[in-house]
Amino acid sequence: MQLYSFFNSSTSYRVRIALAIKGIDVDYFGVDLRAGAHREQSFKAQNPAGGVPMLIDNQGNALGQSLAIMDYLECLHPEPSLFPAEPLLRARVLELANLVACDMHPLNNLRVRNYLANELALSDEQQQSWIRHWTAEGLSAAETLLNRYGFGDYCFGDSPTLADCCLVPQVANGIRTNCDLTPYPRVMAVYHHCQQQPAFQQAAPARQPDYQ
Ligand SMILES: N[C@@H](CCC(=O)N[C@@H](CS)C(=O)NCC(=O)O)C(=O)O
Structure with missing residues (x-):
């Protein structure tokens, strides 16, 4: 999987924590928000919201929105879970x-x-x-x-x-x-x-x- 992230982005940081807790390795691609890389057409073609993080899964599916990404990771790798059962x-x-x-x-x-x-x-x-x-x-x-x-x-x-x-x-x-x-x-x-x-x-x- 590939993670498009910016080091100082808190939404990217959320996903990085979830990945680390679950022990999932990803290829990391830095998106320089200060330079406006997230607003480029090539990036927005994959993530129309124009923000980081963006995950590309092993089938090539691009997914934006940190909560959706973390939910997807939870479904793919249920353990350790990020949710209590109760x-x-x-x-x-x-x-x-x-x-x-x-x-x-x-x-x-x-x-x-x-x-x-x-x-x-x-x-x-x-x-x-x-x-x-x-x-x-x-x-x-x-x-x-x-x-x-x-x-x-x-x-x-x-x-x-x-x-x-x-x-x-x-x-x-x-x-x-x-x-x-x-x-x-x-x-x-x-x-x-x-x-x-x-x-x-x-x-x-x-x-x-x-x-x-
Ligand atoms: N709701 C989105 C927000 C994504 C987002 O906007 N991330 C910020 C970085 S923390 C960003 O890319 N901002 C660029 C901008 O506002 O132009 C998520 O949770 O992933």
Whole structure:
């Protein structure tokens, strides 16, 4: 399989964590978002949404959207699973994963930040305020959910799930953009625990071939 990824892309990072947890090897192709490689016609022909990650499976099928890719990997390689078996706990995992993937990430995505800067001419300070606001909204909700329903060293238990795959890269974004993360001790405890685990280390931005 081939993974099209950008080292600093949090959605790519999610998939890299899932691949590492499952021990799946892929051929890695760096897509330089800063140079706009994801907007080129050749790339969009395979992934019309024009973003990373994109997976190409062993039959040559191209698949975009990190959650769809992780679900596909789960079906192809069920063990170790990224989902608890118990239905409500599985729903909790998806609740947290979707909080990150649907409510947080899109608001601070590159194309949105470019629009704020170029079309709306927001100052650097205003852009930073935007990022901090939406990061705080999302992580506050994550902190409450984890305090209410989380347990163990990971988000939900003693093994990693889709929730950890999504949360860790989003926290890394928060660190990279200098957000205050002190109000989220439970989120940060999960983050720091994951940082000690080989699968998460292997998936880290600095360990990718296109890291610069
Ligand atoms: N919902 C998509 C988002 C994909 C996406 O937009 N990824 C970002 C990188 S984290 C990207 O490629 N951004 C390029 C842009 O916004 O122009 C997913 O989960 O895969």
